[in-house]
Amino acid sequence: MKTRHKKLIFIGVAVIGLGVVATLVLNAFRSNLVFFFTPTQVVKGEAPLDRAFRIGGLVESGSLRREPDGVTAHFRVTDKAQTIPVTYKGLLPDLFKEGKGVVAQGRLNNSVFVADQVLAKHDENYMPPEAASALEQAAKAQKTLVPPQEGKL
Amino acid sequence: MIPELGHFALILALLLALVQGILPLVGAARNNLALISVAKPAARAQFLFVAIAFGCLAYSFLTNDFSVLNVTRNSHSRLPEIYRFTATWGSHEGSMLLWTLILGLWTVAVTLFSRHLPDDMVARVVSVMGLVSFGFLLFMLATSNPFLRMPMAMDGSDLNPLLQDPGMVVHPPILYMGYVGFSVAFAFAIAALLSGKLDASWARWSRPWTTAAWSFLTVGIMMGSWWAYYELGWGGWWFWDPVENASLMPWLVGTALIHSLAVTEKRGSFKAWTVFLAIGAFSLSLLGTFLVRSGVLSSVHAFATDPARGLFILIFLLVVIGGSLLLFAFRASQVGLGGRFALVSRESFLMVNNILLLTATGAVLLGTLYPLFLDALGLGKISVGPPYFNTVFVPLVAPLIFLSGIGPLARWKQVNVPELAARLKWGFGASVLVALLLPFTLGEWKPTVSLGYLLSLWIVVTVAIGVRSRMRTGAGWSANFYGMHLAHLGVAVTVIGVTMVSAYQTERNVRMEVGDTVTVKDYTFRFDGVRDVDGPNYRGARGTLEVSRNGRPVSTLHPEKRIYTASGMPFTESAIDYGLTRDLYTALGEPLDGGAWSVRVFHKPFVVWIWIGAVLMALGGLLAITDRRYRTSRKKQGAAA
Numbered sequence: 001m002k003t004r005h006k007k008l009i010f011i012g013v014a015v016i017g018l019g020v021v022a023t024l025v026l027n028a029f030r031s032n033l034v035f036f037f038t039p040t041q042v043v044k045g046e047a048p049l050d051r052a053f054r055i056g057g058l059v060e061s062g063s064l065r066r067e068p069d070g071v072t073a074h075f076r077v078t079d080k081a082q083t084i085p086v087t088y089k090g091l092l093p094d095l096f097k098e099g100k101g102v103v104a105q106g107r108l109n110n111s112v113f114v115a116d117q118v119l120a121k122h123d124e125n126y127m128p129p130e131a132a133s134a135l136e137q138a139a140k141a142q143k144t145l146v147p148p149q150e151g152k153l
Numbered sequence: 154m155i156p157e158l159g160h161f162a163l164i165l166a167l168l169l170a171l172v173q174g175i176l177p178l179v180g181a182a183r184n185n186l187a188l189i190s191v192a193k194p195a196a197r198a199q200f201l202f203v204a205i206a207f208g209c210l211a212y213s214f215l216t217n218d219f220s221v222l223n224v225t226r227n228s229h230s231r232l233p234e235i236y237r238f239t240a241t242w243g244s245h246e247g248s249m250l251l252w253t254l255i256l257g258l259w260t261v262a263v264t265l266f267s268r269h270l271p272d273d274m275v276a277r278v279v280s281v282m283g284l285v286s287f288g289f290l291l292f293m294l295a296t297s298n299p300f301l302r303m304p305m306a307m308d309g310s311d312l313n314p315l316l317q318d319p320g321m322v323v324h325p326p327i328l329y330m331g332y333v334g335f336s337v338a339f340a341f342a343i344a345a346l347l348s349g350k351l352d353a354s355w356a357r358w359s360r361p362w363t364t365a366a367w368s369f370l371t372v373g374i375m376m377g378s379w380w381a382y383y384e385l386g387w388g389g390w391w392f393w394d395p396v397e398n399a400s401l402m403p404w405l406v407g408t409a410l411i412h413s414l415a416v417t418e419k420r421g422s423f424k425a426w427t428v429f430l431a432i433g434a435f436s437l438s439l440l441g442t443f444l445v446r447s448g449v450l451s452s453v454h455a456f457a458t459d460p461a462r463g464l465f466i467l468i469f470l471l472v473v474i475g476g477s478l479l480l481f482a483f484r485a486s487q488v489g490l491g492g493r494f495a496l497v498s499r500e501s502f503l504m505v506n507n508i509l510l511l512t513a514t515g516a517v518l519l520g521t522l523y524p525l526f527l528d529a530l531g532l533g534k535i536s537v538g539p540p541y542f543n544t545v546f547v548p549l550v551a552p553l554i555f556l557s558g559i560g561p562l563a564r565w566k567q568v569n570v571p572e573l574a575a576r577l578k579w580g581f582g583a584s585v586l587v588a589l590l591l592p593f594t595l596g597e598w599k600p601t602v603s604l605g606y607l608l609s610l611w612i613v614v615t616v617a618i619g620v621r622s623r624m625r626t627g628a629g630w631s632a633n634f635y636g637m638h639l640a641h642l643g644v645a646v647t648v649i650g651v652t653m654v655s656a657y658q659t660e661r662n663v664r665m666e667v668g669d670t671v672t673v674k675d676y677t678f679r680f681d682g683v684r685d686v687d688g689p690n691y692r693g694a695r696g697t698l699e700v701s702r703n704g705r706p707v708s709t710l711h712p713e714k715r716i717y718t719a720s721g722m723p724f725t726e727s728a729i730d731y732g733l734t735r736d737l738y739t740a741l742g743e744p745l746d747g748g749a750w751s752v753r754v755f756h757k758p759f760v761v762w763i764w765i766g767a768v769l770m771a772l773g774g775l776l777a778i779t780d781r782r783y784r785t786s787r788k789k790q791g792a793a794a
Contacts, residue, residue: 006496014508025516025545029523032541036534054536070664070745091662091742091751094386094723105538133534 034105038134039082042108049108052116055084056103057134064098077102077113079138088115095120101132156221156300159209163300166202166253167290173199173283177276181348189272192279193264199286200257207254210299211241219306223247223299229311229719231690239321240312245446246299251325252442253289255333256282263337263362269784270358277344278337285336288469296462311690311719320380328373328400332438334366335407339435342428343477346484356418356427361778363414363431367407368774374400375767386725386740388660388755390763393542398521399441402514406434409510411774412503420565421491422500426507429481436474437514443470444521495567502560509553516545554608554648557641558615562622580614596657605652612645636777640770647766653759662742666749674756676737677701683714683741683750691715691724696741696750700730707737712752714741727753736760 036054037047047053055077063076063083073092076083086104096102096118106115173195180188210223214237219225227244228237242251260282267275293299341359345351377400382390391397410430416423443466494500520537528534563573588607592598616638623634659673665680672678681697693715700707710728717724727740735758742751 010496017508018512021512021549024548025512025519028541028544029519029537032538032544034536034538036536054534066745068664070749070751071662071742089662091740091753094725105536 036133038137039077039079039084040134040138042084042113043082047108052105052107054103054105055086055113055134056101057084057138059096059098059100059102061098077104079134081138084113085111086113086115088118090118092118093120155209155212156218156302159206159213160298160300162202162205162209163290163294163298166199166206167287167294169195169199169202170283170287170290174280174287175283176280177283178280178347181273181276181280184273186272189276192276196257196260196264196279196283199283200254200261203250203254203257203286203290206300207241207250210247210250211238213300214238214241217309219309220302220304222301222303225303225306225309227309227312229309229690231719232309232312232317233689235322236312236317239316242325243312243316243321244299246293246297246301248325248329248446249289249293249297250299252329252333253286253293255326255329256286256289256336259333259337260286263340267358274344274348274350274358277347278340281340281343282336285340285473288473292462292465292469296465309719311717314691314715314717314720314722314724315384318380318384320376320384324373324376324380327369327376331366331368331370331373331407332400332403332442334362334369335403335431335435335438337362337366338410338431339477342431343480346428346480349484349487351424351428353418353421356414357783359431360411360414360418361780361783363407363410363434364774364778367404367411368771368778370400370404370407371767371771371774374404375764375771378767379764382760383727383729386727386753388727388738388740388753388757390654390760393520393539395521395525396445398517399444402517402521403434403437403441405510405514405517406430406437409507409514410434412506412510416500416503417491420494420500422494423504424491425481425485428485430507432474432477432481436470436477439470439473492566494565497563497568497570499560499563499565499568502556502563505556506553506560509549509556513546513549513553516549517542520545551604551608554644555611557644558611561619561637561641562615576618577615580618581611584610584614595653599656602652602656605648605656609645609648609652612641612648616642616645632780633777633782636773636775636780638773639776640773643766643769643771643773645766646762646769650759650762650764650766654757654763657758658760659756661754663752663754664745664749665752666747669749671752671754673754674735675702676707676756678710678737678739678752678754680750680752682748683744686713688715690719691717693724693726694741694744696728696739696752698728698739698752698754700737710737710739712739712741714743731761733761734759 034052034054035048036056039055039057041047042055047055057077057079060076060078060083063074065074066072067074071091072087072089074085074087075098076085078084086106088104088106097120100120103119104113104115105117105119106113108114173192176188176195177192179185180191212218213221213224214228215234217224217228217230217237219230223244223246224240227247228240232240240247242248260279263275263278263282267278338359341355341362345355374397377397378390381392381397382388410427410433413423413427413430417427520541524535524537559573559577562576584607587610588603591606592602595602620635620638623631661671661673663669663671665671667680667682670677670679677700679699679701681699683694683696686693686695693713695711695713698710698712700710708730710730712728713726715724715726716722725740727738729739730737735756738753738755738757740753742753744750
């Protein structure tokens with residue numbers, strides 16, 4: 001009888017403990033998920049205004065500009081359909097280049113994307129998958145809009 | 154000619170692995186001594202041929218044989234010789250070969266250091282490892298042949314600059330020693346399930362192997378962390394990157410396994426659980442290897458993407474993990490329960506340790522795989538960042554570390570709670586008091602700093618209590634006992650490092666002209682400009698920063714910005730002044746107009762403690778392995794029993 005009681009306490013504590021932990025983990029998980037949006041989606045207003053998210057695409061050629069402090073950068077990210085202005089304070093990664101793929105994480109502030117993280121991967125020919133998918137989606141959308149020009153593009 | 158020899162050696166190794174994987178297993182089942190005795194020579198011969206293949210690939214790299222695709226893609230004639238050698242495992246194919254080579258090494262070690270084990274047990278263990286090796290060799294020959302030829306190229310496309318570092322010489326082999334080492338624990342577990350003999354002596358046999366693998370993995374992860382710190386140029390020591398998580402998960406389960414094995418050996422409990430953990434640790438090692446090397450992750454370590462490989466990997470994982478879990482399901486009920494224990498006992502503390510470690514593993518697994526699943530199913534792209542992992546990890550690990558102070562002082566079977574409390578109350582009080590007050594002397598008081606110090610001091614105090622009472626009883630030297638305490642002290646050291654650097658680090662990104670100074674935490678950095686440098690396979694700019702403290706010179710740092718000529722890849726080489734209480738970290742950003750540069754200047758307090766602690770943990774593990782009772786022969790143990 002006594003051992004059975006003990007076992008029940010054991011199991012009860014374990015179940016409650018696991019339940020609490022699982023809730024905490026899933027809660028933390030949900031509130032820290034970072035979703036990805038393409039510039040087209042952001043322009044359409046699909047991106048959240050109250051939480052951080054990621055955008056990806058190409059750094060538009062000729063768009064990079066630095067403030068006199070040398071560490072604040074402004075550039076535009078494009079999926080070749082829409083562009084989003086981005087501000088970032090910090091040193092840009094080695095492989096950040098105009099015309100190349102980029103992924104940035106941050107928040108939208110008056111339709112300017114304020115990035116707290118800029119990612120460009122460590123391989124010259126490597127395109128971040130998010131950036132590649134943004135370009136692909138935009139290209140698809142354009143195809144369905146203007147089918148006759150598809151061949152020339 | 155040489156690459157063909159290597160290819161041929163791989164094929165022979167594959168056949169030998171099949172022999173090694175089947176005959177001894179059949180022999181052990183039928184008690185056929187002739188078949189059992191095949192195990193050792195087959196394993197050694199297989200290792201020899203894998204080693205020949207590895208030698209052939211290394212030779213191709215060293216002699217710049219650009220008719221081999223793998224060499225062309227990952228090397229360059231002007232790459233320094235040492236990196237041409239390490240490029241052997243710089244690619245997906247080469248790293249698979251290294252994996253198999255190390256598996257062979259562990260198998261040969263088992264054949265050499267298991268004279269005190271029953272022959273049928275050794276035969277089963279060697280067989281299981283042979284089957285794993287067969288899978289890897291087949292994978293290589295079918296989808297990832299490192300010796301693939303192609304029309305002679307003029308020159309190679311160079312090794313990724315990140316990998317051109319002394320870290321590349323040691324980090325992958327040591328990490329793989331850890332990953333692959335868990336195959337021994339796995340093979341012991343499968344052998345036990347097959348034979349139905351799962352007792353204290355089984356646990357005693359597999360303990361030193363598991364601890365050895367765990368120690369290697371600890372050092373491997375520590376090196377990876379340090380490498381990322383100085384090589385990526387951001388000064389971070391852990392990014393919760395999928396590649397890092399892939400190595401952390403088997404480490405967490407391996408840590409749980411070490412503790413659970415202790416219970417199985419000492420008390421005969423947790424048997425089925427221990428077997429389950431052994432399967433889990435190795436499964437996560439396999440998962441980690443493939444996650445990192447198959448190109449599934451969009452990460453530094455992923456080099457190529459190839460769907461045929463992906464399919465093979467999925468099937469291989471399914472067979473190994475599914476097969477062993479199935480065997481577990483059928484046989485685990487025969488294993489038995491072992492000794493009883495009370496609600497508060499060393500067993501129950503170790504059980505909580507295991508639950509916390511596995512929960513942490515589950516949380517890391519969720520954060521690492523969920524984005525991959527969503528992406529694979531086409532349900533959108535998400536990422537799970539460091540905030541998730543930090544939020545989840547700290548509340549799980551803090552009680553774990555706290556209990557690791559009490560556990561070793563608790564008695565097996567049943568703890569006399571008032572007595573234990575009386576032994577610990579002064580130590581606990583002192584730890585709390587110092588942990589609350591100490592942060593005031595470091596600057597700003599922060600709750601996380603107090604928590605970190607509390608955990609560290611608590612471990613130090615409880616280790617001291619444990620060692621003192623052992624000395625008082627007059628018990629002699631026990632490598633196992635002192636190894637455990639050394640590893641726990643390592644945890645305390647790492648916790649201090651993590652706490653200090655997270656709470657008090659200073660990071661400044663500034664624009665600097667020649668002669669400009671920036672001051673960070675009493676240290677003044679003066680920028681003396683850059684000059685051009687020419688490396689063997691890169692050109693670049695080399696900056697000079699004079700560091701002084703209160704007018705006295707401290708150090709001169711030379712961070713570099715390089716462009717590798719073959720690939721055109723830009724690369725930041727940081728410059729660090731290491732110190733026991735602080736690192737001064739500098740890196741060059743980009744050239745700005747007027748000869749100015751953007752520069753990173755970081756002050757990282759106690760950051761090296763993170764890695765020193767990891768080394769202490771590994772040393773503790775290695776010390777524990779030397780314990781005499783792991784070497785006593787089975788005859789003696791039989792006589793004693």
